[in-house]
Amino acid sequence: MDGPRIPLCNAGDLVDGGLAVPFDVVHGGQTCRAFAIRWQGRVHAYLNRCAHIAMEMDWQPNRLFDDSGRWLLCSTHGAAYQPDTGACAGGPCRGGLVRIELSERDGVVHWHTAFNLQPVEF
Numbered sequence: 001m002d003g004p005r006i007p008l009c010n011a012g013d014l015v016d017g018g019l020a021v022p023f024d025v026v027h028g029g030q031t032c033r034a035f036a037i038r039w040q041g042r043v044h045a046y047l048n049r050c051a052h053i054a055m056e057m058d059w060q061p062n063r064l065f066d067d068s069g070r071w072l073l074c075s076t077h078g079a080a081y082q083p084d085t086g087a088c089a090g091g092p093c094r095g096g097l098v099r100i101e102l103s104e105r106d107g108v109v110h111w112h113t114a115f116n117l118q119p120v121e122f
């Protein structure tokens with residue numbers, strides 16, 4: 001069951017195939033980076049943790065799409081992921097990205113907490 005929804009960014013901050021918006025979550029008791037993107041008009045979010053080796057994937061800060069804007073690409077060894085599902089689409093990934101539910105309402109994007117995804121307490 002979904003828990004509380006946390007405001008993340010304005011809808012206009014996520015451009016199709018463009019830069020990601022980063023955020024932090026607690027997953028499995030550890031603080032992890034996560035990112036939100038827009039692809040084909042819809043918003044998606046994943047832990048920023050490659051399924052090959054648990055490393056962050058950015059090419060440059062918040063740049064996760066390849067040049068074509070078609071794939072999410074890990075900068076370390078080039079694993080490719082489907083932007084809309086996080087499934088492995090090529091390269092050395094074993095499995096897919098850990099998905100985080102998002103919703104978009106009244107111009108604001110929210111991420112959904114879950115039993116294994118909690119906000120970072122400050």
Ligand code: FES
Nearest residue numbers: 050052074077079
């Ligand atoms: S760490 Fe991402 S492809 Fe190897």
